[in-house]
Amino acid sequence: MEVLEKAGKLDDVVHLEVGEPDFEPPAIAREVASESAAHGEVSYTNARGKESLREAISDYYERQYGVEVPLNRIFVTPGSSPALLAVMLDVVDPGSEVVLTDPHYAPYPNFVRQAEGETTTVELDPETGFEPQIADFEAAVGPETAGLLINSPANPTGAVLSPESVEALVDLAERTGTRLISDEIYHGLDFDAEAHSVLEYTDDAFVLDGVSKRYGMTGWRLGWIIAPPDEEQAINRLVQNFLICAPNHVQDAAEAAIREGAGLDSIRDTYRERRDLLLEAARDWGLDMGYTPAGAYYLLLDVSSLPGDAFEVADRILEATGVAMTPGPDFGTQAENTLRASFATSTADIEEAIERLDAYFESH
Structure with a gap:
C-alpha cells in the first residue's frame, strides 16, 4: 500500500x-447489480447471506469439487478479509498459536494478533516450488497450536498445493486436534496445476473464498466462509455482531457471476x-x-x-x-x-x- x-x-x-x-467483472454481474439496486434490493439481508446466493455457492462446490455443502454452513461476508477475521476470532484464544507458511500473505499475522494469538511459521523453499514439506508442519504443530492456515494458489508465490500435500495437511490437523483454515480465494486461477479444496478431504475445516479474484470483482467486497459443522453457531454469532451482512445488491451480482459468468x-x-x-x-x-x-x-x-x-x-x-x-x-x-x-x-x-x-x- x-x-x-x-x-x-x-x-x-x-x-x-x-x-x-x-x-x-462478468457483464451479467454488472447488469444484475444495477437492476437489483434499482428494484430496491438495498436493505439488510440475513447475516448468513441471501439463501439464493448460498444455494449458488453450494452448487459451485458440487460442480467444481464434487462435494455437498449444506446452506447452514455457508456465511456470506463483505469480502474474504472480514471472513478471515471472524474465523480467527473463533479459532484463536489469547496466547494460542496459528501455524503459517513463510512466505505468506502479508496481513495473515495481523489477523492472528488481533485475536491475541501468536504465529509460528514453516519455511518454504523456492527450490521445491514453495511446496510444503509435511515433516516441517509436523514439527511446527504443538500443544498451543489452535490453527493451521494454508493458502493455495498462494500469495505471494503462486504455488499450488498438490493433492497429496492437501490430504497430508488434513490428516495432520485431524491427528493433532488443530483447526485447518484454507484460504482458497485464488481458486479458479490455477493454470499449471489443479487446485484442490480441503473440502474434498474433510468437512472439519474452515474454507474462505469469494468473487474478488476469479471474477475480477475486488471492489465489490463479497466473500464467504464455509464453517465446520460444529462451528456453525459460533460463526453465525460473530457474523451477526461484527459484519451484519454483505451488501444486498452485490449478493445478487455475485450469484449471477457464480451461476452465469463466462468460463x-x-x-x-x-x-x-x-x-x-x-x-x-x-x-x-x-x-x-x-x-x-x-x-x-x-x-x-x-x-x-x-x-x-x-x-x-x-x-x-x-x-x-x-x-x-x-x-x-x-x-x-x-x-x-x-x-x-x-x-x-x-x-x-x-x-x-x-x-x-x-x-x-x-x-x-
Whole structure:
C-alpha cells in the first residue's frame, strides 16, 4: 500500500505492486447489480447471506469439487478479509498459536494478533516450488497450536498445493486436534496445476473464498466462509455482531457471476502467457528464483544481488523507471530479499514494464 501511495504521486507508472485483475467483472454481474439496486434490493439481508446466493455457492462446490455443502454452513461476508477475521476470532484464544507458511500473505499475522494469538511459521523453499514439506508442519504443530492456515494458489508465490500435500495437511490437523483454515480465494486461477479444496478431504475445516479474484470483482467486497459443522453457531454469532451482512445488491451480482459468468479458460491462458513473459525477463535480469508459479498471478524476484534492502530496491526502481513492485519482507523471512511482481495487469503494461526494466538493468 505504501508503494501504491508513492506511485500515485508519479506520472506514467506501470503497476505491478497490487493484485488487481484487469479483467472486467462478468457483464451479467454488472447488469444484475444495477437492476437489483434499482428494484430496491438495498436493505439488510440475513447475516448468513441471501439463501439464493448460498444455494449458488453450494452448487459451485458440487460442480467444481464434487462435494455437498449444506446452506447452514455457508456465511456470506463483505469480502474474504472480514471472513478471515471472524474465523480467527473463533479459532484463536489469547496466547494460542496459528501455524503459517513463510512466505505468506502479508496481513495473515495481523489477523492472528488481533485475536491475541501468536504465529509460528514453516519455511518454504523456492527450490521445491514453495511446496510444503509435511515433516516441517509436523514439527511446527504443538500443544498451543489452535490453527493451521494454508493458502493455495498462494500469495505471494503462486504455488499450488498438490493433492497429496492437501490430504497430508488434513490428516495432520485431524491427528493433532488443530483447526485447518484454507484460504482458497485464488481458486479458479490455477493454470499449471489443479487446485484442490480441503473440502474434498474433510468437512472439519474452515474454507474462505469469494468473487474478488476469479471474477475480477475486488471492489465489490463479497466473500464467504464455509464453517465446520460444529462451528456453525459460533460463526453465525460473530457474523451477526461484527459484519451484519454483505451488501444486498452485490449478493445478487455475485450469484449471477457464480451461476452465469463466462468460463475462466481464456483468463487462465492469458495469465499463463503473462507469467511466461515476466519469468523469461526475470531470468534475463538474473533475478529468477528457480521456480514457476502454477497459479494466482504473482512472481517473486530475487533482488539479493542488488545494493540495499528490498524496500530501497523497490524505491529505486520506482523512481528510475516508474515500475511499481512490492517489497518482499512483509511476506516473511523467506521473501526478505525479494520483490513481488503481479501479472494481473494488462499484457501491454507487462511488456512496457519489461522494456523499462531491461533498459534500467542494462545501464546499472
